[in-house]
Amino acid sequence: MLAKVSLDQWQALIAVVDAGGYANAAETLKKSQSAISYAVQKIETELGVRAFTMAGRKAQLTETGQMLYRQAKVLVEEAARIESTAIQLSQGWEPLVRVAADALFPQHHMLTALDAFARHSPLTRVEYAETVLSGTDEALLRKEADVVINGRVPPGFIGEPLMRVRFLAVVAAAHPLASAASLNHEDLRQHRQIVIRDSGSRRLDAGWLGAEQRWTVSHSSTRIAAIRRGLGFAWLPEAEIGDGLETGELKVLPLTEGVERFVDLNLIYTDGQYAGQAARFLGERIRDAVAT
Secondary structure (H helix, E strand, C coil): CCCCCCHHHHHHHHHHHHHCCHHHHHHHHCCCHHHHHHHHHHHHHHHCCCCEEEECCEEEECHHHHHHHHHHHHHHHHHHHHHHHHHHHHCCCCCEEEEEEECCCCHHHHHHHHHHHHHHCCCCEEEEEEECCHHHHHHHHCCCCCEEEECCCCCCCCEEEEEEEEEEEEEECCCHHHHCCCECHHHHCCCEEEEECCCCCCCCCCCCCCCCEEEEECCHHHHHHHHHCCCCEEEEEHHHHCCHHHHCCEEECCECCCCEEEEEEEEEECCHHHCCHHHHHHHHHHHHHHHC
16 A cells, blocks of 8 residues: 655655744745645645644644654654664675673663663664573684673673673571571581582582582572572572662671682673674674773
């Protein structure tokens, strides 16, 4: 079905409303007042509706006109976004950016970066994978992501330091270990440890894993839920602990050594210096999010 009304005509209607009249709309659009009047009349004639009524010398929207104005705004804004995206694509901007980030990377940082990216290029698609241990390596080596955040930089790639993640050994306040005055790793062996499964095919382990009892889960939300219920202990990144220490819900284990650990995360472009414009733009927004 061919459209009866052109974008120019819809823009004329919008301008009459936003500028407060036909004369101001003509000035805004740099057209004659008669051209603006004709465009609005064309809309009314083609659609069989009245968009405006005259109150003295001022044009006022009818109820139908108000609906047309709202929908026209959406239509014109969408057309502008399509044009902007086409220009970006013609300049080498990718239509899709794939991101793989170690699950240690704080979620709020990534969402802040993606929000900024979407405001700049709303029609560019993003695929975001949260990975664990070797899963991030594999996404990089198999070129399944364009932007990667990882604690390890494989040979042949260049990583830019992004942030340091601090881990603390914690339990629920009601857990038996929480009441101890001092602990060592031998004391932990008789209690259940909650760990995250490697999302890659190599099923790597990391950190101290000396507990006789161990639960391996596939997602951080399950791990923190288990810890809060007093089902075990774990070394958790501070972002995952949240306000658990301030509220008293969680307690830091009084270990004589090894209570805290650190992992340095790096920002890596899979294609290095040949990374696309969209990938680099998203990488910059990730840096901005971490810096703020």
